[in-house]
Each structure stands twice: as C-alpha cells, then as structure tokens.
Amino acid sequence: MIALERDRTRTLLAIHGWAGVLLGLLLYVVIATGVVAVFADEIGDWASPIDPPAAAPFPAGLGLRIAELSRQIDPAYVDELNLYPRAGGRIEAFFHRHISVAGDAQPHAEGAVFELHPRTLEVLSRRDGIDDEVQARDASNALAAFLVDLHVSLHLPTPYGYLVTGVLGLAMMVAAVTGLLVHRHLLKELFTIRRFRDALLARRDRHVVAASWNLPFAFVLAFTGSYFSFAGSIGIPVMAMVAFGGNQTALIEAIVGTPPTENPAPAPMADLDRMLADAARRAGTAASFVSVSHYGRADAQVTVFTPPAAGELISHNLVYDGSSGAFVREKPGLGLVPSAGGALAAVMAPLHFGNFAGLLSKSVWFALGFASCYVTLTGLQLWTTRRAESPPWRAAARVVIGVGYGLPLALAATPIGYFAGRVAGVDRLEAPMLLALAAAAALTALLGTGRVPAERNASTLLRLTGAVLLSLPLLRWASGGPGWITASAHGLTTLMSMDAVLIVGAWLCWRAGRPRAAPTALATTGDAAAPLESAP
Amino acid sequence: MSAWSRGLLAGPVVFVTAATVMAGAALWLPAGPAQIDNLVLPIVLFPAIWAALFFYACLDRRLRRAWGLTLLLLLANAALIASRFVGTPAVRP
Structure with a gap:
C-alpha cells in the first residue's frame, strides 16, 4: 500500500x-x-521477399563486389561506406560523404546507394542523392519505414x-x-x-x-x-552548441570515439570478408551493420556491429584497420573505453525495441x-x-x-x-x-x-x-x-x-x-x- | 490564479529548465574515463530531470518556493552556459 x-x-x-x-x-x-x-x-x-531467401546477412564475395562498385561512382562519394541488410535480406551499400545543407544544422550524407541481391550480389537498384532523398525512393523497405516513421515522428517534419x-x-x-x-x-x-x-x-x-x-x-x-525523441531534436543540438560551438559532427565524433589520425594516401582495402568472419567469431554472431570510414585510403577504418549474442543484452562493435585488415579493438557503443554514460546509452535501444x-x-x-x-x-x-x-x-x-x-x-x-x-x-x-x-x-x-x-x-x-x-x-x-x-x-x-x-x-x-x-x-x-x- | 501559475510552472517553465539543466550539465558534470559522461549522461537522463522537476512543481504545497527553486536552477545553469560563450570561445570542455 x-x-x-x-x-x-x-x-x-x-x-x-x-x-x-x-x-x-x-x-x-x-x-x-x-x-x-x-x-x-x-x-x-x-x-x-527475396526468393530464395538470404543465407547470411553478408555473403562471401561482398568485399570484391564493393570494390567493383566503388569504381562505378563519383570518386567524391567514395569516402564513407555503410553496409546493412534490408527487406528480404537485400544488402544496401551506401557510398557517401558528409555535407551540410543550408538552413539545417543536422549533418547529412550525399552519395549512391546500391541494393544488392543477398545471394548473387547482383545490383537490384541504384539511387543517388542526399540521405532523405535516397531513403524516400527505397521501394523494398518502404512499408516498414512508413510504419516506423509514423511511430517515431507521426510523419511530421x-x-x-x-x-x-x-x-x-x-x-x-x-x-x-x-x-x-x-x-x-x-x-x-x-x-x-x-x-x-x-x-x-x-x-x-x-x-x-x-x-x-x-x-x-x-x-x-x-x-x-x-x-x-529528445536526443536528436534537443539533446544533440543543445550539447553541440554548448560544447562545440554548434558543430554536431564534432560532437558525434567525440561521443562515438576519436577517429584515427588522417592519412589521405590511397591504399587498397583489405579483405572485407575476412574481417566479417573474424568479427562473427569474436562476437559469437554474424554482423548486422558495417561502417567504413575513408574507404580506399591508408587511414581506412572498418567498424563491424553485431547484435547481442545469445544471453547478452548489448551489441558488439569491432574495429579493424581498413588497409591491413588487422583487428584493432572492441569498443563500447559510445567512447573508446567503458563509461557510465556509454553503458546507460547502450541499454536504451534493446529496452525500447525489445530486440535483444x-x-x-x-x-x-x-x-x-x-x-x-x-x-x-x-x-x-x-x-x-x-x-x-x-x-x-x-x-x-x-x-x-x-x-x-x-x-x-x-x-x-x-x-x-x-x-x-x-x-x-x-x-x-x-x-x-x-x-x-x-x-x-x-x-x-x-x-x-x-x-x-x-x-x-x-x-x-x-x-x-x-x-x-x-x-x-x-x-x-x-x-x-x-x-x-x-x-x-x-x-x-x-x-x-x-x-x-x-x-x-x-x-x-x-x-x-x-x-x-x-x-x-x-x-x-x-x-x-x-x-x-x-x-x- | 494559483492553478494557472502552477500549470505555467509545471508546463513550459519546467521543460525549459530541464533542457537548460541538461545543457549546463555538460559543463559541471565529470567527463569520466571515456571523456563522454558529461555529454551523454545529461541527454540520456533528460526525461528523468524533467520528471523530477515536473512532480516537484506539481506537488510542492508552497508554490512560491517551487517557482523559486525552479528559477534558481534555470538561472544558475543559464549563467554557466552564458559564461562559457562570453569568457572563452566555445570548445570542448
């Protein structure tokens, strides 16, 4: 009582x-x-659906296919790369660079998205433009995205x-x-x-x-x-203003973890398939998202994200040197070493989405x-x-x-x-x-x-x-x-x-x-x- | 009249105060081993900051005291943020 x-x-x-x-x-x-x-x-x-369905989120041969695709697009977009499974197990490869849009303090990405068949790695579609634009033309994932947007923002601007x-x-x-x-x-x-x-x-x-x-x-x-809801709409802009003079990209880089020292010299990428296999072995489960910074440069860095393994609540983030393929470290979601803030932020997603x-x-x-x-x-x-x-x-x-x-x-x-x-x-x-x-x-x-x-x-x-x-x-x-x-x-x-x-x-x-x-x-x-x- | 005053306090004033406390915390909270706690914890705990202030504003029998404490929090954090911009260029704390 x-x-x-x-x-x-x-x-x-x-x-x-x-x-x-x-x-x-x-x-x-x-x-x-x-x-x-x-x-x-x-x-x-x-x-x-994709028929037959995907056997693995990122199949063997993906690294070579990505290298081929990187030669088909505007070199300005070959800077950052995100790889993630989408509807039906399709793989999306988003080559992009970060840009600022006039009148919008939030950083944006501009580039080319390739939608790949999860078994044959054939290009199913290609969309070029700014992030919001390429997302709006994503046909295969549109229904799920529409329902999620209705939940997170009621389709309001x-x-x-x-x-x-x-x-x-x-x-x-x-x-x-x-x-x-x-x-x-x-x-x-x-x-x-x-x-x-x-x-x-x-x-x-x-x-x-x-x-x-x-x-x-x-x-x-x-x-x-x-x-x-408030982290993106108030928290990050306000914190960026107080601590970084309004530079949200600088704030995000500081929170996620300082990137390696800049070295723009061209360098071939190491075998992505081997890095993915190594990450799956270390985390005990297959990757769900891959982020490559400075693709094709000597300072390239590959971060492989895996969902929580059986019995775990938190996902794994494994960092590799992009040009040598060497494992660098397993880092927390936020920061380079464990912290109270990082730990608290890490449990927010599994608790809200229930996907652990x-x-x-x-x-x-x-x-x-x-x-x-x-x-x-x-x-x-x-x-x-x-x-x-x-x-x-x-x-x-x-x-x-x-x-x-x-x-x-x-x-x-x-x-x-x-x-x-x-x-x-x-x-x-x-x-x-x-x-x-x-x-x-x-x-x-x-x-x-x-x-x-x-x-x-x-x-x-x-x-x-x-x-x-x-x-x-x-x-x-x-x-x-x-x-x-x-x-x-x-x-x-x-x-x-x-x-x-x-x-x-x-x-x-x-x-x-x-x-x-x-x-x-x-x-x-x-x-x-x-x-x-x-x-x- | 006091209902309107309490409504004003528990509504917009508390919300603005919670946002200001969150921003000010970047300057007074320890950065921790990863140097991010002062940036991340206030964002993650914003709903808790707001809830604490909201319930306090609704339940304190002495409305004047509730206004006083809330405004004190607001002004203290706002002054801290202002001193950051006036004193030195905005850089990472």
Whole structure:
C-alpha cells in the first residue's frame, strides 16, 4: 500500500487523468504504431521477399563486389561506406560523404546507394542523392519505414515530429508514475477483477489490472522513447552548441570515439570478408551493420556491429584497420573505453525495441505494447464515459471510439497503398500509403458522424479491420509476391508466418466485432459511483 | 490564479529548465574515463530531470518556493552556459 495524503492523491489522480485525456489519443497512436514497428524487419521481409531467401546477412564475395562498385561512382562519394541488410535480406551499400545543407544544422550524407541481391550480389537498384532523398525512393523497405516513421515522428517534419512524440513519451511516463502512486492497494489490485453487472465497472477493474501489470513496461517504454525523441531534436543540438560551438559532427565524433589520425594516401582495402568472419567469431554472431570510414585510403577504418549474442543484452562493435585488415579493438557503443554514460546509452535501444533475444523478446514487447494500447484506450473510455451526461464529453467519447478502433483499420489499410503503388510503378511509395491511411481515416470519420451508437461503430470498424487483414496475403500474392507453395518450397518462413498472423488477426477482429451491449452511463447510482472514485 | 501559475510552472517553465539543466550539465558534470559522461549522461537522463522537476512543481504545497527553486536552477545553469560563450570561445570542455 502506498500511503499518500488525500489532497496529494487527488492531485496525482488529476494529473493522471488529464495527462491521458489531453494527449491520450496521440499517445495511443504512437503506442499502437510502436507495437507494429516491433516487427518492422519482419514486415519488410513479408512485403518484399527475396526468393530464395538470404543465407547470411553478408555473403562471401561482398568485399570484391564493393570494390567493383566503388569504381562505378563519383570518386567524391567514395569516402564513407555503410553496409546493412534490408527487406528480404537485400544488402544496401551506401557510398557517401558528409555535407551540410543550408538552413539545417543536422549533418547529412550525399552519395549512391546500391541494393544488392543477398545471394548473387547482383545490383537490384541504384539511387543517388542526399540521405532523405535516397531513403524516400527505397521501394523494398518502404512499408516498414512508413510504419516506423509514423511511430517515431507521426510523419511530421523534423524536428517537430520528434518533439511531439517526445512530449507524448513524457506524458506516458507521468501517467505510469501517477498510476503507481495513486494505487491504494497495489498488490491487491494486481489480482482483482470484481464481478459487476455494470459493464463499465468491470471495464474499470480490467483497466486497473492491465495497467498495474503493465506499469514497469510502460515506464521503460516511455522513458526510452522520450530519450530517443529528445536526443536528436534537443539533446544533440543543445550539447553541440554548448560544447562545440554548434558543430554536431564534432560532437558525434567525440561521443562515438576519436577517429584515427588522417592519412589521405590511397591504399587498397583489405579483405572485407575476412574481417566479417573474424568479427562473427569474436562476437559469437554474424554482423548486422558495417561502417567504413575513408574507404580506399591508408587511414581506412572498418567498424563491424553485431547484435547481442545469445544471453547478452548489448551489441558488439569491432574495429579493424581498413588497409591491413588487422583487428584493432572492441569498443563500447559510445567512447573508446567503458563509461557510465556509454553503458546507460547502450541499454536504451534493446529496452525500447525489445530486440535483444530475437523473436521471443519481440513477441513479449509486442504483447506488452498491446496491453499498453488497451490501457490507454480503456482509460480514455472510462474518463469520457464517466462524464457522458455532458454533450462535449459525449462527443469526446465518440472520438475516442473512432480513433481507438479506426487506427487499426488505417494501419491495416496501409499495405494496400504499398502494393498498389508498387504495381503502378510509383517512385515514392509514401504517397499511396498515406492515401490508403487517409481513406481509412475518412471512412472512420464518416461512420462516426452518423446517428449510429458509438459501440456499434466500434463493431463495424473491427469487422472492417478483419476484412482488410484477410485481404492482405491475397494482395501481396496478386501484386507479384510468391504464393504459399513457392514460399513453402523455398523456405520463406517469415512470409508464411506473417500471412498466418494476418489471417488469425482477421479472425480475432471479426470475433471481437460481434455486437455487444454497451456499458451503462456512469456514476448514475450511488453503488456505481463509489468504485469509480479512483478511476481515471 | 494559483492553478494557472502552477500549470505555467509545471508546463513550459519546467521543460525549459530541464533542457537548460541538461545543457549546463555538460559543463559541471565529470567527463569520466571515456571523456563522454558529461555529454551523454545529461541527454540520456533528460526525461528523468524533467520528471523530477515536473512532480516537484506539481506537488510542492508552497508554490512560491517551487517557482523559486525552479528559477534558481534555470538561472544558475543559464549563467554557466552564458559564461562559457562570453569568457572563452566555445570548445570542448
């Protein structure tokens, strides 16, 4: 039991409620899209599979292929090189140089991106330009990137999107902390769902139980999420201003680790394949990202990043001398030697993304994120329904239902825009995806403006979501993707698993969309009012 | 009136104060063995700095004291940052 004076409890309860009511709907959007974004890699593999799938993230022969490609581009771009696996296991090689863009303090990269087949290393596509530009024309990864961008910045311009999601993260943290403090009997409430004839009171108990179990996770997500949002939008620019006169590149170089002494003399690169094999042996797992600085120069440095090995939380960063191929050191993510700041920063990503133990940890994060969505939505419903005697709050209750059940429909509709755009040969797939999202939102709004009760609208939206989810495997196949027989024969397990998840999701939505009796209005009787006293 | 005052304090004033404390910490926090703690820790802990200030601003019964302490933190860190620019060219601490 947490003992707080009555007026402080009341203040905390008010903060808990208003933090949720003022920002709850946007918070719900960010959490729901975050739940989907946990499986961004798998969504990319499902939407743009490579048949047959990749055997390893970076196959043998990659070093020679990269050397060939370095001779095909403007020599000005042959300075930095990033290599990373993308949707379907494709390998992206981004040769670039750092540039400044007028009116933008953030450093940018300009160069050429090659998309390579993970088995044959054949060039599948090439895109030239500045980082934002080449990213916008990345067709194979566009669906996953669209959903991730919706989560991290709500598709608002930089840095405003990050600021908004950062504030939402702070609001979620406030809701989690106040939610913990206002519990009078925390342990008891973890296990209490009372039997009420009134559906609203039962819903209140379910909200409290789900929120109580979810508190630590909600706090971790909120803290790490607001850190990620504010680090780029406020933290780095402000720190660069205070410590480096506004030079963000200098700040990042200082934080990541001082680069080796400059030596611009040309020198052939050592065998990249051997460095990758050595890194895999040292880290106990294959590389997930490679960064080469000063490619083709005597001071070239190769940093190989690997995900955490089994039983570990933190990834490995292994540094090699680019011209000799000699192993130099294993460094922390930040700084050249271990530090408190580096250690704390290193746990932020695995705690937020839940990717430290593969599919298992991702599934747990997905489930806990889903519970956070439930808590946010039921909290909003309790708040608005409790005040439903007032017309503005009645309208707010309809909006909550519209956003709560319309968002899953809009997210499910997004791949329709993606597949349609790919079939039509659209260069930038963001537009058709936004169109699909907006169409679903408009349909939701149209349903919400009618005289139909909000609960029935929720049922309709759930059933529509089920229908759209069911159509996605068919659309994927119809737009040129492999069918189940081919996928099964070639071991495209992610694709088949995702199709199965969509079908099961469709069935669950259809079932959940069965019409039910609406909860009664609140606080209408003395009996009902008492248990709701501590409800949000 | 006091509700508005507290809202102003717990909202924009606390946010600006937290950002200023974060920036000022680059100058007073020890750099640590990797010479990065003073730059990294304030960024990572920004949500915690904000939360501490926010709850303090909401829960302190004496609103004037809450304003005073928050403004003191804001001005002390702002003065430290200003002295950095006025006294010496901005270089790494």
